[in-house]
Amino acid sequence: MKITAGNTISLTAAAPGSFVEIEGIPHTGFVVVAWAVVCTYADENGMETAVQPVFVVDGETYTTAEWYRDRGVEAGVKVVAQ
Numbered sequence: 001m002k003i004t005a006g007n008t009i010s011l012t013a014a015a016p017g018s019f020v021e022i023e024g025i026p027h028t029g030f031v032v033v034a035w036a037v038v039c040t041y042a043d044e045n046g047m048e049t050a051v052q053p054v055f056v057v058d059g060e061t062y063t064t065a066e067w068y069r070d071r072g073v074e075a076g077v078k079v080v081a082q
Helices: 064-071
Strands: 008-013 018-022 030-043 046-057 060-063 077-081
Touching: 018 046, 030 060, 030 064, 046 064, 046 077, 060 064, 064 077
Parallel strands: none
Antiparallel strands: 008 030, 018 030, 018 077, 030 046, 046 060
16 A cells, blocks of 8 residues: 555544634534544655544544645644643
């Protein structure tokens, strides 16, 4: 399997209470349903990863990387824990 930037490597369920706020979307918060290890950089010598929230917007799940790819970085994602 070829891993490229933006690929999800693994997932784990999220404990209740965390949500994300997205700049420019008037909503009280989008629930974090899981945490994902996501590849942020890959080349022939290896890769770098980051832990990112998996959240639900309009019935679709996104990691931060997927959200930025689909909506652009100007729609900033901020994780908030209760």
